Amino acid sequence: MQDEYDYEGDGGWVMSTEIERKFLVFKEKLPELKGGQHFVQGYLQREPQIRFRLSGDRAVLAIKTLKPDGSRFEFEAEKSFASAEERRTLCELAIVPLIEKTRYSLPHGSLIWEVDVYAGENTGLVTVDVEMPSLDYPLRFPEWVNAEAEITQDPRYFNYNLAQRPFERWQEK
Numbered sequence: 001m002q003d004e005y006d007y008e009g010d011g012g013w014v015m016s017t018e019i020e021r022k023f024l025v026f027k028e029k030l031p032e033l034k035g036g037q038h039f040v041q042g043y044l045q046r047e048p049q050i051r052f053r054l055s056g057d058r059a060v061l062a063i064k065t066l067k068p069d070g071s072r073f074e075f076e077a078e079k080s081f082a083s084a085e086e087r088r089t090l091c092e093l094a095i096v097p098l099i100e101k102t103r104y105s106l107p108h109g110s111l112i113w114e115v116d117v118y119a120g121e122n123t124g125l126v127t128v129d130v131e132m133p134s135l136d137y138p139l140r141f142p143e144w145v146n147a148e149a150e151i152t153q154d155p156r157y158f159n160y161n162l163a164q165r166p167f168e169r170w171q172e173k
Helices: 084-093 159-164
Strands: 013-018 020-025 037-045 049-055 058-066 072-079 099-108 111-118 126-131 145-150
Touching: 037 084, 037 159, 049 084, 049 159, 058 084, 099 159
Parallel strands: none
Antiparallel strands: 013 072, 020 126, 020 145, 037 049, 037 099, 049 058, 058 072, 099 111, 111 126
16 A cells, blocks of 8 residues: 555655564465565564565565554655675675565456565465455455465564574474
8 A cells, every 4th residue: 555655766755554464374275476586685683673685686674663653654765776796785784694585466456466486495486466455354365375374473484583583493383
């Protein structure tokens, strides 16, 4: 849900309220995943959270903080061509290990479900996020989403925490 502060373009920024829920998936029911976007993601600060994502030459900085109603304030700034030195420096500045994942966007109904397939020490973890237009928006789940396994509020699955305690190190999966 975007508001009046939007500006998009090369070097543009976007400020919005993010209303998102996160779930585990039934891996065996997932459709064939095509055209994903590979990310390297790191964190520069924990609270408010300052995160960067690198994909090819593109770099996106995001500032996020939780609001009392469960939504999040989000401000993003994008640089469509970040030099190798800029990307390397961001990685060096990260305060926790980097996360790697590939994101696939799958439409279902009127929403886009974003499937994240993690790599590195988080290999084996597959999650899905869905951004909703309002807190009370009724969800219709694709068959491959485990609606009983909502992980929106489970801190183990927060990307910041996955960087510190990767999925491969969990005792119980």
